[in-house]
Amino acid sequence: MNWELFASSFWPIVLGGLKGTIPLALVSFAIGLVLALGVALLRLSKNPLLAWLGRAYVSVIRGTPLLVQLFVIFYGLPSLGVTIDPWPSAVVAFSLNVGGYAAEVIRAAILSVPQGQWEAAYTVGMSRTRALRRIVLPQAARVSVPPLSNTFISLVKDTSLASLILVAEAFRQAQVIASATFDYMLLYLEAALVYWLFCTVLSFAQTRLERRLERYV
């Protein structure tokens, strides 16, 4: 084991994580959640066409590999005259992906709010939209924190796929160093360790967040 190489490459990989992986995951997750809320509402719509649209979206996203989605956007779209840089391409692909998975979480959370809450909201005079915003979504948000945290942790790991379109993130850093030193085993294990550290910290934060929410629900 080349400890010197391990030590000298550790910070570059961690920095790749802090400057590449985490911002990519955060931005994609934020955009993905907004999209997911929209898709969840489509799925819950009484209009059959809108409901079908939502279902179709979720089905396509969940039924195709994330890597293929990423390649369609980065390598496929240019042939239609749409060329997007690596980083924004990755954001688009991951946001669309989160949009599909989180939509199902949010939909289930909205459905888990008892019908009586909608009715109570209506009888204090609220419209459907206001009842959703003021009464149902705050309750659904609490229910969806644990599953959405899992979605986020998966996303952090999935962003390593962006290395394939040359986005500078943690795994890309490891690859660059590995191809210069030929110590693939060491660097890829080191990359795994860095992801594991990140995910452990995130799981810890998730547990704390869930405990805090429990006190209010």
Next chain:
Amino acid sequence: MSDTLLTARGIRKAFGDHEVLRGVDLDVRRGQVVALIGPSGSGKTTMLRSLNGLETPSAGTLEVSGGPALDFSRPVTQRERHALRDRSAMVFQQHNLFPHMTVLQNVMEGPVQVRRVPRAQAQQRALELLDRVGLADKRDAYPRQLSGGQQQRVGIVRALALSPDLLLFDEPTSALDPELVGEVLTVMKELAEEGWTMVVVTHELSFARAVADEVLFLDGGVVLERGAPAQIFSAPREERTRQFLHRLLNPLD
């Protein structure tokens, strides 16, 4: 006292093939308390919910003074539904308080968010109403921190805060432990004495006898019998009413 507040005629409601209401008439005068009694499944809840627009009847007419005159043989618009809803407030069997809001927020939500009452004014009124049901000190508690009886009293205050013309109650005590029923019925009795107009679905016969001005016995989606409580409870005309009251008073028979 003959000032009519609500007039419903020929209210019908079917869920699929199942005709739950088969032509119900209801008149409520201002200040009157009407009790709806009847066996399970007779349509009491469905009738009450129709008065508040939570259920849309398939036929019949409904007019609440100050609101729209609704004819259910044609489609009801969203605007009409809102106008109908504005006239009344509902107290549910399972209180349905908003669990993510404090007691005070629960009470202020309707006035502030929907009726656009200034916050300070809404808060003052909410505190007055909470004080009246003995819950002023619970203003910052969350619903799950309250007993069932306290939750239901907050439910009543939430309804009162909307200053409705008509209060609707759907078995407000039937989900409560027996020792908590009294505190809720006491509040309702006081409201009746203050002159609130109320339609109450209830199995509490002693309450109906003491407080109601008129009792309707619903059976199979029709009003089988209506009259003053003394008449209905002491000298029911219909055999079905007699059987129902007998079963309620002698559950072991």
